[in-house]
Amino acid sequence: MAAxxxxxxxxxxxxxxxxxxxxxxxxxxxVSDQLDDWIAIxxxxxxxxxxxxxxxxxxxxxxxxxxVAEELDVPLERVHMVMGxxxxxxxxxxxxxSMTISGSGTALRKAAAEARRAMxxxxxxxxxxxxxxxxxxxxxxxxxxxxxRSVSYAELMGGKSFELQVSDKTKFKEPKDYQIxxxxxxxxxLPAKVRGEASFIHDLKVPGMLQAxxxxxxxxxxxxxxxxxxxxxxxxxxxxxFQRGNFIxxxxxxxxxxxxxxxxLKVKWQEAAAYPNMQELFTTLRNQPTEDQALVEKGDFNKxxxxxxxxxxxxxxxxxxxxxxxxxxxxxxDVQGEHATIWASTPGPYPLSGALAQLxxxxxxxxxxxxxxxxxxxxxxxxxxxxxxxxxxxQAIGKPVRVQWTREDEFIWEPKSPAMxxxxxxxxxxxxxxxxxxxxxxxxxxxxxxxFAGQLVTAQLLSGQAAPQSRFSFGAERNAPTNYxxxxxxxxxxxxxxxxxxASSFRSLxxxxxxxxxxxxxxxxxxxxxxxxLEYRLRYLTxxxxxxxxxxxxxxxGWESHPSPRKDKAEVAEGRGVAFxxxxxxxxxxxxxxxxxxxxxxxxxxxxxxxxxHDCGLIINPDGVKNQVEGNVIQSLSRxxxxxVKFDEMxxxxxxxxxxxxxTFSETPEIEIVLINRxxxxxxxxxxxxxxxxxxxxxxxxxxxxxxxxRQIPFTAERVREGLGD
Amino acid sequence: xxxxxxITVNGKRHPVQxxxxxxxxxxxxxxxxxxxxHYGCGEEKCGACMVLxxxxxTQSCKLPVSEVGQTRITTxxxxxxxxxxxxxxxxxxxxxxAQCGYCxxxxxxxxxxxxxxxxxPSELQIREALDGNLCRCGSHLRILRAVRRAESLLIxxxx
Ligand code: FES
Ligand code: FES
Numbered sequence: 029m030a031a032x033x034x035x036x037x038x039x040x041x042x043x044x045x046x047x048x049x050x051x052x053x054x055x056x057x058x059v060s061d062q063l064d065d066w067i068a069i070x071x072x073x074x075x076x077x078x079x080x081x082x083x084x085x086x087x088x089x090x091x092x093x094x095x096v097a098e099e100l101d102v103p104l105e106r107v108h109m110v111m112g113x114x115x116x117x118x119x120x121x122x123x124x125x126s127m128t129i130s131g132s133g134t135a136l137r138k139a140a141a142e143a144r145r146a147m148x149x150x151x152x153x154x155x156x157x158x159x160x161x162x163x164x165x166x167x168x169x170x171x172x173x174x175x176x177r178s179v180s181y182a183e184l185m186g187g188k189s190f191e192l193q194v195s196d197k198t199k200f201k202e203p204k205d206y207q208i209x210x211x212x213x214x215x216x217x218l219p220a221k222v223r224g225e226a227s228f229i230h231d232l233k234v235p236g237m238l239q240a241x242x243x244x245x246x247x248x249x250x251x252x253x254x255x256x257x258x259x260x261x262x263x264x265x266x267x268x269x270f271q272r273g274n275f276i277x278x279x280x281x282x283x284x285x286x287x288x289x290x291x292x293l294k295v296k297w298q299e300a301a302a303y304p305n306m307q308e309l310f311t312t313l314r315n316q317p318t319e320d321q322a323l324v325e326k327g328d329f330n331k332x333x334x335x336x337x338x339x340x341x342x343x344x345x346x347x348x349x350x351x352x353x354x355x356x357x358x359x360x361x362d363v364q365g366e367h368a369t370i371w372a373s374t375p376g377p378y379p380l381s382g383a384l385a386q387l388x389x390x391x392x393x394x395x396x397x398x399x400x401x402x403x404x405x406x407x408x409x410x411x412x413x414x415x416x417x418x419x420x421x422x423q424a425i426g427k428p429v430r431v432q433w434t435r436e437d438e439f440i441w442e443p444k445s446p447a448m449x450x451x452x453x454x455x456x457x458x459x460x461x462x463x464x465x466x467x468x469x470x471x472x473x474x475x476x477x478x479x480f481a482g483q484l485v486t487a488q489l490l491s492g493q494a495a496p497q498s499r500f501s502f503g504a505e506r507n508a509p510t511n512y513x514x515x516x517x518x519x520x521x522x523x524x525x526x527x528x529x530x531a532s533s534f535r536s537l538x539x540x541x542x543x544x545x546x547x548x549x550x551x552x553x554x555x556x557x558x559x560x561x562l563e564y565r566l567r568y569l570t571x572x573x574x575x576x577x578x579x580x581x582x583x584x585x586g587w588e589s590h591p592s593p594r595k596d597k598a599e600v601a602e603g604r605g606v607a608f609x610x611x612x613x614x615x616x617x618x619x620x621x622x623x624x625x626x627x628x629x630x631x632x633x634x635x636x637x638x639x640x641x642h643d644c645g646l647i648i649n650p651d652g653v654k655n656q657v658e659g660n661v662i663q664s665l666s667r668x669x670x671x672x673v674k675f676d677e678m679x680x681x682x683x684x685x686x687x688x689x690x691x692t693f694s695e696t697p698e699i700e701i702v703l704i705n706r707x708x709x710x711x712x713x714x715x716x717x718x719x720x721x722x723x724x725x726x727x728x729x730x731x732x733x734x735x736x737x738x739r740q741i742p743f744t745a746e747r748v749r750e751g752l753g754d
Numbered sequence: 755x756x757x758x759x760x761i762t763v764n765g766k767r768h769p770v771q772x773x774x775x776x777x778x779x780x781x782x783x784x785x786x787x788x789x790x791x792h793y794g795c796g797e798e799k800c801g802a803c804m805v806l807x808x809x810x811x812t813q814s815c816k817l818p819v820s821e822v823g824q825t826r827i828t829t830x831x832x833x834x835x836x837x838x839x840x841x842x843x844x845x846x847x848x849x850x851x852a853q854c855g856y857c858x859x860x861x862x863x864x865x866x867x868x869x870x871x872x873x874x875p876s877e878l879q880i881r882e883a884l885d886g887n888l889c890r891c892g893s894h895l896r897i898l899r900a901v902r903r904a905e906s907l908l909i910x911x912x913x
Contacts, residue, residue, distance in 0.1 A: 039844075039884070044777065049865065084854070084889055085853045085854025085855070085856075087853065156755060200871070214847070214850060215850055218847050218850065218852060218855065219847060221852065221855040221858050222830070222839065222843040222847055222855075222858060223830070223831065223834060223839070223843065224788065224789055224790025224791075224829060224830035224831040224859065224860060226789040227789070227855070228789075228792070228856065230792060230793065231783075231789040233787075264773075281803065282772065282780075282784065283780045283783075283784055284772060284773065284776040284777065284780045287780075334771050351890075352890055353856075353890055354794050354800060354802055354854075354856045354857050354888060354889065354890045354891075355792055355793070355794055355856045356793070356794075401854070402854075402856075403854050403856035403890070404853055404854035404856065404890055404891040405856075406890075432793065434796060435794070435795040435796060435797065435800075462864075505895070552858065653848055655850060655853060655893075655896065656853075658892060658893070658894075658895055659891050659892035661852050661892065662892025662893075662894055663890065663891070663892045666892075682798060684795065684799065685795060685797070685799040685800060685888065686799065690888060690890065691894075692881075692885045692888070693880075693881040693882075693884040693885050693887075693894055694871075694881045694882065694885055696881075696894040696895060696898075698895075699895055722806060740902060
């Protein structure tokens with residue numbers, strides 16, 4: 029993975045740790061090895077575990093607690109996770125890329141095992157016994173033969189710090205002895221949420237807190253001509269109309285007053301075009317200068333293609349998608365002079381606290397960033413920007429300020445999942461085998477996280493300066509190569525500098541788009557060779573574990589072998605399609621079978637059933653993984669069938685749920701999941717992998733049903749109708 | 755004052771300080787300190803802000819507080835009776851029917867209203883009843899299972 033570049037004005041914050049914490053300065057991506065940074069044994073027998081990662085709605089809080097409880101041998105309900113607080117938790121950068129379990133999970137597992145080892149040593153001394161005479165149950169260490177000789181973790185350590193380093197030598201528990209890991213655990217956060225207890229950043233109340241709304245320009249290129257603060261004078265409770273550059277916020281005592289003020293405020297903008305012509309989006313994207321990365325070069329493609337009996341080429345496109353979190357961004361900031369406390373649902377508390385320190389022009393160590401849950405974000409939505417908005421307004425007023433973005437703010441200003449173009453060429457030999465494969469993708473960087481202030485919308489509006497172009501490009505290479513053993517292949521990423529609309533990470537980065545293109549094209553080749561799509565894939569999968577996943581999906585789906593298309597002549601044609609991927613080529617393995625109905629007259633697609641087989645190594649929480657897979661399938665289906673951010677040169681026109689519809693209950697298919705547990709394999713992330721295969725499986729099923737090939741996401745009725753011809 | 759607005763929420767009467775045209779949502783969240791109903795769109799298009807107005811699942815994000823009148827409002831918090839979760843709430847936990855859970859409020863409120871009116875809904879009726887409630891995390895199938903479980907828990911209660 030490309031290391032993020034260190035920006036010259038990036039910060040490295042020494043943090044004020046908990047008392048007794050051995051915290052020291054940690055550079056980017058370097059994880060603390062101080063035991064006290066991860067685990068604390070409390071006096072009341074509970075265990076506090078600290079993670080710099082955050083809960084983005086995927087249930088990692090519960091999974092991490094399971095890991096700690098398992099290694100320590102304490103009941104799950106005694107473990108309390110503290111996540112993403114720069115004053116209390118280790119710096120673990122961003123919560124992203126399904127890395128929480130492999131990253132924070134591994135660190136916590138080590139720390140818990142180390143803590144257990146250390147406490148057993150202490151107990152041996154205290155109980156005057158040999159280490160091998162002791163056993164641990166529910167946080168109590170006892171002499172196995174005389175269990176009345178015992179001491180609890182809390183008696184040994186309650187409230188004290190370990191002052192130890194986590195070593196690499198500590199032995200972990202054997203997976204076969206697991207009691208907690210590998211079993212479904214109920215989500216710890218759910219009871220409070222169903223009771224309506226304050227759970228989200230949106231629910232936070234800080235004494236003396238004021239309410240703010242923003243008045244944004246029509247687009248990022250517009251310039252402020254004038255703002256008439258008097259136009260809201262009559263609103264009771266008005267505290268301030270704050271304007272600097274193109275940034276305007278209205279602050280009032282009560283929320284409805286701020287809402288009213290944002291509506292009523294008279295503002296004049298000088299408008300200018302800010303976006304490309306949507307009709308020419310993909311040519312505009314592609315015609316930019318590129319920075320190329322050759323990811324795979326195996327054999328001589330041109331020669332192999334020249335010798336091929338059949339040659340095929342296809343172009344696939346991916347429009348901009350919105351994260352479209354159900355709860356728009358919200359944040360609270362309390363800036364007092366040189367010190368700031370900011371509550372935000374950011375995926376990166378440490379990096380954001382540095383960016384906000386720059387923005388506020390105060391020392392980084394004076395900014396405490398406390399993560400609070402937002403609505404599911406699946407990447408970078410407006411959360412970081414809202415934190416900056418709140419910080420600026422609080423600094424201006426000297427009181428705590430809560431900022432709530434509107435639905436429209438979120439749709440217009442959140443960074444989108446970038447548009448991409450994928451072009452694939454292939455050649456078949458006389459036997460219908462893949463003789464040559466060439467994959468090219470044009471994409472901007474998928475990552476533009478707020479590591480420094482200039483990347484925040486707030487800073488851009490304040491200064492009138494556009495976002496700096498990303499200094500490194502990342503994400504479009506994800507799953508650009510396949511795991512198929514083609515004899516001759518070439519895979520190239522063409523990075524373009526301008527994303528055209530503000531873009532940043534969305535679940536799987538380029539993984540979903542690349543898999544859509546790869547797996548659609550694989551299907552086109554199978555069809556050209558006259559071979560069943562499943563059989564054709566199996567020809568090129570060499571690893572047993574990968575084949576097993578594909579076969580498991582086919583088996584559960586009741587796959588009927590035949591070359592596509594069936595060309596079902598019925599008015600409502602039926603078909604099935606398959607797609608396969610190994611996430612990031614070496615992580616979780618996913619196969620997906622989709623069954624669809626296509627209404628010929630209209631081109632309308634109905635997805636009836638989706639079957640997913642999923643291997644993410646050791647499973648920590650089976651129901652948690654299932655939940656993630658269901659969510660991934662439904663969300664990616666929504667993206668494939670319905671979603672496209674629309675815009676003209678002046679405006680983003682997808683600004684509410686009518687102009688950006690998502691999948692509803694009536695449109696949700698049946699989903700069946702086959703989880704393949706591999707207790708001896710490392711646990712890899714399950715938050716994203718199953719998002720990548722859905723679009724291709726559905727496109728392939730549409731083709732199987734009708735012979736119409738859809739290469740443009742979303743698969744709207746018009747596009748399918750067009751593909752049907754006649 | 756004759757024009758003072760008083761609303762009945764979760765069985766208690768509350769005089770309202772907000773202006774008459776203030777959407778009910780903000781009164782509930784900020785004056786009554788309730789955190790069940792959430793802001794999602796402010797346009798009656800997502801269901802995050804739903805409450806029961808009488809027995810009807812209703813978006814509270816645009817409804818002026820002055821129009822509530824004497825009708826009893828029940829929020830997510832108000833479904834709890836003497837510390838006991840409502841069967842619909844219980845069912846959502848048992849089915850682990852959420853990811854981020856931001857949509858949960860609306861889902862539970864809609865389900866409670868549906869099962870009140872139609873104790874044994876068809877699959878189609880359930881889906882249609884929930885179509886006004888959006889979930890971005892894709893918890894749909896779990897939510898549908900939770901509705902079914904709530905249906906049987908409610909029968910258990912009657913019997
Ligand atoms: S917030 Fe009321 S329906 Fe969306
Ligand atoms: S669970 Fe996140 S929006 Fe429904």
